[in-house]
Amino acid sequence: MKRFESERLYLKLLTEDxxxxxxxxxxxxxxxxxxxxxxxxxxxxxxxxxxxTGRASDSLYVYGLYSKENDELFGNIKxxxxxxxxxxxxxxVFIGKHEFLGKGLSVEAIAVGNRVAFEEHDVRKLYGGMxxxxxxxxxxxxxxxxxIEGVLKGQYLVDGKAEDRILVAxxxxxxxxxxxxxxxxxxxxx
Numbered sequence: 800m801k802r803f804e805s806e807r808l809y810l811k812l813l814t815e816d817x818x819x820x821x822x823x824x825x826x827x828x829x830x831x832x833x834x835x836x837x838x839x840x841x842x843x844x845x846x847x848x849x850x851x852t853g854r855a856s857d858s859l860y861v862y863g864l865y866s867k868e869n870d871e872l873f874g875n876i877k878x879x880x881x882x883x884x885x886x887x888x889x890x891x892v893f894i895g896k897h898e899f900l901g902k903g904l905s906v907e908a909i910a911v912g913n914r915v916a917f918e919e920h921d922v923r924k925l926y927g928g929m930x931x932x933x934x935x936x937x938x939x940x941x942x943x944x945x946x947i948e949g950v951l952k953g954q955y956l957v958d959g960k961a962e963d964r965i966l967v968a969x970x971x972x973x974x975x976x977x978x979x980x981x982x983x984x985x986x987x988x989x
Contacts, residue, residue: 803915805907810862810876810915817863817872818846825874825895853879862915864894864908873899876912878920886923886974888916892939905936909943917971924970930955931963937985945969946982 803810826841853859859879863872874894881888892908894900916922928951929936941947945967953961965988970977 803911805911807867808904808907809865809867810911813861813863813875815847818843876908878916881920881922888922888925889927890916890925905939906942909940913944913969922971923974924968926968928964928966931965937965940967941985946979947988950988
């Protein structure tokens with residue numbers, strides 16, 4: 800695999816040895832409330848199983864996010880599940896170490912993740928969705944070249960109240976010539 804990097808970070812496939820107690824603890828912090836809409840609890844065994852099953856089926860890959868300054872692992876990107884028949888995949892970015900939050904690294908990570916998905920896995924279209932209340936994620940994805948495809952009204956229940964799901968997507972230019980002006984902007988949605 801070629802090296803995928805940006806100004807401040809690079810990605811490489813995460814190894815089993817890097818799924819340490821610290822790495823697992825990132826998945827149990829308060830800021831993970833937006834990481835999984837299912838509310839599942841992340842354990843080391845579950846994370847390792849997901850990585851192994853995903854690679855074996857060629858449908859999900861977990862890449863570590865590393866600082867170029869000191870090679871420190873500070874988060875991950877999941878490409879998958881990849882639906883090969885249609886060339887589709889989710890792409891989820893997660894900053895685990897608090898000291899790396901709020902520095903614009905998510906935008907860089909998403910942009911690099913786009914390249915990995917398109918060049919390494921030949922994905923045609925990336926898609927995802929997030930809670931309306933997670934505006935930071937919506938901004939990060941749109942700043943990294945994604946568009947807002949739509950809004951699912953009242954998709955989630957948060958503390959007993961309905962919350963919308965914002966749908967986002969990114970199109971591989973190898974397969975699409977997309978006019979981004981045809982899609983809603985953040986100002987249209989918020």
